[in-house]
Amino acid sequence: MTKHPFDQALALEPAGADRPDTFMGHTSPAYWNMVGPFGGSTAATALQAVLQHPALLGEPVSLTVNYAAATSEGAFNITATPVRTNRSTQHWVISLSQPDAQGHEQVAMTATAMTALRRDTWHLNDMPMPQVAKPQDVPRADMRGAMEWLNRYEMRFARGAIPTDWHGDEKRSPDSVTQIWVRDDVPRALDFTSIAAMADVFYPRIWLRRPLRVPGGTVSMTTYFHASTAQLKEVGTGYVLAQGQGQAFRHGFFDQAAQLWSEAGTLLVTSHQLVYFKE
Amino acid sequence: MTKHPFDQALALEPAGADRPDTFMGHTSPAYWNMVGPFGGSTAATALQAVLQHPALLGEPVSLTVNYAAATSEGAFNITATPVRTNRSTQHWVISLSQPDAQGHEQVAMTATAMTALRRDTWHLNDMPMPQVAKPQDVPRADMRGAMEWLNRYEMRFARGAIPTDWHGDEKRSPDSVTQIWVRDDVPRALDFTSIAAMADVFYPRIWLRRPLRVPGGTVSMTTYFHASTAQLKEVGTGYVLAQGQGQAFRHGFFDQAAQLWSEAGTLLVTSHQLVYFKE
Numbered sequence: 239m240t241k242h243p244f245d246q247a248l249a250l251e252p253a254g255a256d257r258p259d260t261f262m263g264h265t266s267p268a269y270w271n272m273v274g275p276f277g278g279s280t281a282a283t284a285l286q287a288v289l290q291h292p293a294l295l296g297e298p299v300s301l302t303v304n305y306a307a308a309t310s311e312g313a314f315n316i317t318a319t320p321v322r323t324n325r326s327t328q329h330w331v332i333s334l335s336q337p338d339a340q341g342h343e344q345v346a347m348t349a350t351a352m353t354a355l356r357r358d359t360w361h362l363n364d365m366p367m368p369q370v371a372k373p374q375d376v377p378r379a380d381m382r383g384a385m386e387w388l389n390r391y392e393m394r395f396a397r398g399a400i401p402t403d404w405h406g407d408e409k410r411s412p413d414s415v416t417q418i419w420v421r422d423d424v425p426r427a428l429d430f431t432s433i434a435a436m437a438d439v440f441y442p443r444i445w446l447r448r449p450l451r452v453p454g455g456t457v458s459m460t461t462y463f464h465a466s467t468a469q470l471k472e473v474g475t476g477y478v479l480a481q482g483q484g485q486a487f488r489h490g491f492f493d494q495a496a497q498l499w500s501e502a503g504t505l506l507v508t509s510h511q512l513v514y515f516k517e
Numbered sequence: 518m519t520k521h522p523f524d525q526a527l528a529l530e531p532a533g534a535d536r537p538d539t540f541m542g543h544t545s546p547a548y549w550n551m552v553g554p555f556g557g558s559t560a561a562t563a564l565q566a567v568l569q570h571p572a573l574l575g576e577p578v579s580l581t582v583n584y585a586a587a588t589s590e591g592a593f594n595i596t597a598t599p600v601r602t603n604r605s606t607q608h609w610v611i612s613l614s615q616p617d618a619q620g621h622e623q624v625a626m627t628a629t630a631m632t633a634l635r636r637d638t639w640h641l642n643d644m645p646m647p648q649v650a651k652p653q654d655v656p657r658a659d660m661r662g663a664m665e666w667l668n669r670y671e672m673r674f675a676r677g678a679i680p681t682d683w684h685g686d687e688k689r690s691p692d693s694v695t696q697i698w699v700r701d702d703v704p705r706a707l708d709f710t711s712i713a714a715m716a717d718v719f720y721p722r723i724w725l726r727r728p729l730r731v732p733g734g735t736v737s738m739t740t741y742f743h744a745s746t747a748q749l750k751e752v753g754t755g756y757v758l759a760q761g762q763g764q765a766f767r768h769g770f771f772d773q774a775a776q777l778w779s780e781a782g783t784l785l786v787t788s789h790q791l792v793y794f795k796e
Contacts, residue, residue, distance in 0.1 A: 299736075299770055299791065300583070300736065300737045300791050302581040302583075302629060302737070302739060304579070304581075304608055304629050304631060306600065306601035306603075306608040307601060307603065321585065321612070321624045321627060322585035322586060322623070322624045322625075322627075324585075324586065327736070327793075329583055329585040329624070329627055331610070331612075331627055333600070333610075344601070345600045345601045345608070346601075348600060348601075348608055348610055348629050349629075350581060350583050350627050350628075350629055350737075352583060352736060352737055352791075354769075354770075354793075356768040356769065357768060357769055358768070359767065359768060359769045359794070359796050360727060360766065360796060361765075361766055361767035361768070362687060362726065362727070362765075362766045362767075363764075363765055364692065364693050364726060364762070364763045364764050364765065364766065365764040365765065408641060413643065414643050447641065447643060448639060448641070457578075457579065457606070457631060458579045458581070458629075458631055458739075458741075460581060460737075460739040460789060462737075462765075462770075462772045462789070462791045464765040464767050464768070464770070464772070466768060483643070484643045485642075485643050485644040485776065485784065485787050486640075486641075486642055486643065486644065486741075486743040486784040486787060487639065487640055487641045487643065488638065488640035488641075488743050489635040489636060489637070489638060489640070489743070489745060490633075490635065490636055490638045491578055491633075491741075491743070493741045493743070493787050495774060495787070495789070497764065505764065505765040508764050508765060508772050508774070508789070510739060510741070510774070510787070510789040512578065512579050512631075512741045514606075514633075515638070517638050517639060
């Protein structure tokens with residue numbers, strides 16, 4: 239059986255017994271963006287290094303990924319170090335590096351993560367899923383001809399699709415809210431790595447808020463995992479509703495707050511990212 | 518002239534020419550919380566190490582702080598390393614450690630930060646300041662007898678004050694939104710470190726959403742700085758409106774999304790944090 243392209247992209251080999259925190263990976267053409275991999279797959283790779291580490295305690299609850307430079311096509315090293323292990327929580331420091339032309343390792347991504355033993359407690363969704371049309375009642379977006387990674391997702395825009403009229407007038411554009419029904423194409427059962435990637439599926443909010451096709455890219459992204467392994471399994475290959483919205487656009491950066499729900503209405507993850515843009 | 522208590526708390530000494538990334542600090546009794554320093558002052562200290570570093574490029578745009586363990590009363594080392602410097606952006610990896618009883622350094626906090634040269638661009642607040650009563654029309658909260666750090670802030674709750682009836686019934690509690698007019702007491706001109714601390718002034722959202730006084734504490738916090746040095750200077754010693762709201766409460770953790778505006782309505786920072794709670 240051929241591996242799913244997402245699992246191929248996330249494949250990591252231990253670097254050896256003398257470097258227990260380091261894994262070797264390779265960028266995936268299937269998840270290629272403009273000048274590097276899709277940021278969501280890079281975030282998922284950071285998490286994958288933690289999940290493969292023999293010292294892992296618990297499940298992911300928090301992940302922050304900083305994109306320090308575009309990852310070049312080819313091999314990379316990723317190091318995930320458990321710097322503090324408590325009774326029920328564990329803190330990780332992660333970095334991805336590649337050799338430069340002189341053979342010196344250069345950092346392309348830094349990250350931190352927290353894992354924890356989850357327990358059942360009182361629970362409440364304080365951000366109910368917005369009322370939107372069902373996935374089957376929303377047409378699938380045609381992404382052919384766009385960046386390669388977009389072909390790895392089925393996206394159905396319930397609200398805030400990519401503009402078709404690039405008029406550049408923020409007064410004609412009421413907000414920066416996008417709601418997408420999303421799942422892997424080909425289907426793959428949801429897990430922590432794939433939901434970490436899906437938290438980054440949004441096109442730049444500035445394109446919606448002031449419709450001009452300016453260059454932009456995520457510089458930092460933080461995702462909190464509210465779902466357990468069991469709750470992600472329940473979603474299976476079903477759709478996830480991903481909602482993203484900008485809050486402030488200024489000085490060449492904007493932020494994006496995001497929430498991802500299961501179709502049944504469970505808030506699976508919340509996320510916040512910072513994106514640079516050029517004018 | 519005596520230094521402001523916040524500047525005393527943030528005072529860092531270079532560890533020496535052979536360790537250019539390391540600074541030595543000391544916890545401050547003035548910002549003491551329950552079992553360690555106020556998390557906001559720890560976040561500000563992480564940022565201070567970056568700001569004092571001779572290799573600094575630009576101004577803070579992003580800061581993530583992970584609270585791996587309670588910082589003990591006393592001295593600590595903080596290391597801030599510029600792991601990647603680009604033309605206009607710089608990425609930092611930060612950690613705070615203290616020796617254990619055996620003299621081994623133990624990590625109490627990990628952090629990452631990004632600094633950048635800000636430039637004027639098109640700008641827009643997509644999260645306008647909510648309409649609330651003016652600070653002078655809201656009584657100041659009486660924090661006497663509570664944790665020491667609370668005495669370092671003037672807080673005026675425009676909405677969502679700490680409950681007085683701990684009934685524990687989420688059905689009687691409509692939401693988890695708190696809006697506070699806040700400033701340093703004694704007054705201190707706003708800067709990146711103080712706004713980083715103010716992003717953490719909220720009491721646990723679970724206390725408001727399900728009024729039971731359960732233990733809780735921040736485990737990770739990310740703050741995006743949308744304001745420039747000049748815009749923070751304009752605020753001076755004026756009030757900041759801090760709004761915080763939980764989105765999901767589950768498995769012993771909840772998140773809190775926050776926005777902080779100047780009284781003039783400028784969105785200064787957005788922030789997102791994850792908090793553990795016990796039942």
